[in-house]
Amino acid sequence: MNDESYDLESMLTLMKDVYENHMPFNKLLGVKIVTLELDDICVRIDMREDFIGNFIKNILHGGVISSILDFTGGLVASMGMIKQMNDATSQEIMDRIAKVGTIDLRVDYLRSGKGDYFTATGFLLRTGKKVAVVRTEFRNNEDILIAAGTSSYIVG
Amino acid sequence: MNDESYDLESMLTLMKDVYENHMPFNKLLGVKIVTLELDDICVRIDMREDFIGNFIKNILHGGVISSILDFTGGLVASMGMIKQMNDATSQEIMDRIAKVGTIDLRVDYLRSGKGDYFTATGFLLRTGKKVAVVRTEFRNNEDILIAAGTSSYIVG
Amino acid sequence: MNDESYDLESMLTLMKDVYENHMPFNKLLGVKIVTLELDDICVRIDMREDFIGNFIKNILHGGVISSILDFTGGLVASMGMIKQMNDATSQEIMDRIAKVGTIDLRVDYLRSGKGDYFTATGFLLRTGKKVAVVRTEFRNNEDILIAAGTSSYIVG
Amino acid sequence: MNDESYDLESMLTLMKDVYENHMPFNKLLGVKIVTLELDDICVRIDMREDFIGNFIKNILHGGVISSILDFTGGLVASMGMIKQMNDATSQEIMDRIAKVGTIDLRVDYLRSGKGDYFTATGFLLRTGKKVAVVRTEFRNNEDILIAAGTSSYIVG
Numbered sequence: 001m002n003d004e005s006y007d008l009e010s011m012l013t014l015m016k017d018v019y020e021n022h023m024p025f026n027k028l029l030g031v032k033i034v035t036l037e038l039d040d041i042c043v044r045i046d047m048r049e050d051f052i053g054n055f056i057k058n059i060l061h062g063g064v065i066s067s068i069l070d071f072t073g074g075l076v077a078s079m080g081m082i083k084q085m086n087d088a089t090s091q092e093i094m095d096r097i098a099k100v101g102t103i104d105l106r107v108d109y110l111r112s113g114k115g116d117y118f119t120a121t122g123f124l125l126r127t128g129k130k131v132a133v134v135r136t137e138f139r140n141n142e143d144i145l146i147a148a149g150t151s152s153y154i155v156g
Numbered sequence: 157m158n159d160e161s162y163d164l165e166s167m168l169t170l171m172k173d174v175y176e177n178h179m180p181f182n183k184l185l186g187v188k189i190v191t192l193e194l195d196d197i198c199v200r201i202d203m204r205e206d207f208i209g210n211f212i213k214n215i216l217h218g219g220v221i222s223s224i225l226d227f228t229g230g231l232v233a234s235m236g237m238i239k240q241m242n243d244a245t246s247q248e249i250m251d252r253i254a255k256v257g258t259i260d261l262r263v264d265y266l267r268s269g270k271g272d273y274f275t276a277t278g279f280l281l282r283t284g285k286k287v288a289v290v291r292t293e294f295r296n297n298e299d300i301l302i303a304a305g306t307s308s309y310i311v312g
Numbered sequence: 313m314n315d316e317s318y319d320l321e322s323m324l325t326l327m328k329d330v331y332e333n334h335m336p337f338n339k340l341l342g343v344k345i346v347t348l349e350l351d352d353i354c355v356r357i358d359m360r361e362d363f364i365g366n367f368i369k370n371i372l373h374g375g376v377i378s379s380i381l382d383f384t385g386g387l388v389a390s391m392g393m394i395k396q397m398n399d400a401t402s403q404e405i406m407d408r409i410a411k412v413g414t415i416d417l418r419v420d421y422l423r424s425g426k427g428d429y430f431t432a433t434g435f436l437l438r439t440g441k442k443v444a445v446v447r448t449e450f451r452n453n454e455d456i457l458i459a460a461g462t463s464s465y466i467v468g
Numbered sequence: 469m470n471d472e473s474y475d476l477e478s479m480l481t482l483m484k485d486v487y488e489n490h491m492p493f494n495k496l497l498g499v500k501i502v503t504l505e506l507d508d509i510c511v512r513i514d515m516r517e518d519f520i521g522n523f524i525k526n527i528l529h530g531g532v533i534s535s536i537l538d539f540t541g542g543l544v545a546s547m548g549m550i551k552q553m554n555d556a557t558s559q560e561i562m563d564r565i566a567k568v569g570t571i572d573l574r575v576d577y578l579r580s581g582k583g584d585y586f587t588a589t590g591f592l593l594r595t596g597k598k599v600a601v602v603r604t605e606f607r608n609n610e611d612i613l614i615a616a617g618t619s620s621y622i623v624g
Contacts, residue, residue: 024208025217052180061181062226062258067219102218104264106418108445110438125460126422133420148437150462259464262574264601266594281616282578289576304593306618336520337529364492373493374538374570379531414530420572
């Protein structure tokens with residue numbers, strides 16, 4: 001393992017800490033980053049009573065889903081950006097990641113948000129110098145697809 | 157004022173209470189319904205520290221915005237549905253409103269979510285027997301347009 | 313091969329003919345259905361000079377792409393519907409297919425539309441009694457992903 | 469009228485000619501630019517038999533609608549860009565307009581595309597140094613809203 005890969009690992013550990021513990025809305029929702037690697041992202045959220053959106057059907061509010069899909073897509077876009085910044089320092093990468101912003105988001109609500117916990121994953125459709133586009137999926141603990149997202153991000 | 161309009165007013169008051177106090181995720185976010193009339197909807201949310209999504213820029217998390225726009229659009233779709241149910245009883249209306257569900261949602265994040273409080277409004281593009289489509293807007297207390305939404309709902 | 317599968321094959325052959333030869337806008341664009349099976353759809357369009365949208369860059373107009381993705385998604389939604397109509401007659405199926413309509417469509421334009429010909433495929437995210445949701449992809453003859461779509465259809 | 473406004477008028481006349489007569493797909497569809505001013509855009513298309521998408525219902529193919537809304541949104545984004553380029557030469561403006569590209573497009577199909585002719589208009593939700601976001605509307609000759617669009621464009 002060379003110096004560079006070590007730096008990457010440290011940086012991803014730092015990012016994970018920042019996103020989980022220093023981003024207040026993620027903390028409010030209890031968002032956990034299960035996997036944060038350049039080519040593999042998994043975000044988890046545990047069902048809680050105060051996430052219920054429909055008290056008759058006892059299902060997750062759509063806003064929890066869109067929040068997680070937006071966040072997951074942003075992580076995927078950030079990883080794609082890091083992969084393109086070959087000779088950059090950690091500081092340069094962190095500075096650029098801090099500027100990643102969602103341009104727009106589409107969420108398709110496919111099935112009722114029932115489950116004990118939920119995981120979100122995503123993959124890059126495209127990344128460029130300015131814009132990245134990501135597709136995301138939101139599944140419950142039985143691996144049932146609850147919602148799907150497509151979002152675009154400004155990355156430069 | 158005839159019996160019917162009295163019923164409508166009572167029903168809207170009941171709906172307001174249900175959405176504000178018995179929908180847990182709305183309660184978590186502190187969502188307030190400022191106006192709930194057949195042709196006029198206004199939803200408000202006050203800025204709180206735990207809504208911050210970017211701790212450097214101190215701005216609202218996109219998930220708060222998408223949550224509010226999804227909810228506001230659903231209210232607009234529900235009002236449109238009530239207007240079409242001329243001879244229905246309150247119970248029939250409440251039953252049908254409980255089944256309204258978001259098919260999909262697009263949010264365009266236009267400007268940084270800075271402000272003391274935010275309001276969301278919306279209007280029907282179309283309502284039919286099965287599907288309603290709504291455009292929504294999310295503004296800060298200086299009336300600056302922060303985000304815009306388009307969402308479709310199953311209404312029958 | 314039993315009678316039923318024979319009927320299915322005849323019906324799909326008929327559908328293919330209708331979509332290619334009796335839907336005027338498809339004919340104008342020269343849309344070809346390469347594969348039309350219950351679980352496999354492929355639509356093709358050949359590059360033509362009058363499809364160019366940017367005469368400097370010589371690339372496909374976005375409208376050709378959105379037209380093909382909307383049509384492909386509708387085929388995927390129709391196939392999903394047929395799979396659910398187990399005891400229906402050909403006539404019942406054709407009647408219901410004629411009523412399939414696009415609710416909304418998102419297209420992400422990922423890369424320049426350069427190529428000799430293009431193919432579109434898609435898969436169901438969900439199908440229900442009322443709404444189907446489909447993800448589609450548009451690739452050039454070098455298998456480069458040019459655009460991606462998500463669309464929802466009323467199916468009942 | 470000073471020199472500058474004269475330049476603007478000439479440039480807009482040139483743009484109109486380019487878009488109507490030298491963009492092959494627009495020519496195939498017979499797209500007309502009714503109004504092209506910095507704050508006012510109107511695009512028109514006349515119904516033709518080969519635009520039909522549903523031969524039973526005799527209505528416009530959704531692809532014609534999405535093509536026109538994408539094009540109209542691009543014009544609105546381009547006008548917004550010109551308004552920000554105060555000291556630019558015509559050549560600089562034309563160079564930048566040639567690079568405007570659609571990031572993504574959402575179309576909501578609201579009502580059947582019946583009519584003798586159709587017009588599309590749009591307005592800017594936001595324009596910035598990199599991204600512009602536009603809302604568009606597509607109406608028939610009886611001013612009935614047939615479809616609505618939201619699209620984002622790379623503008624720098």
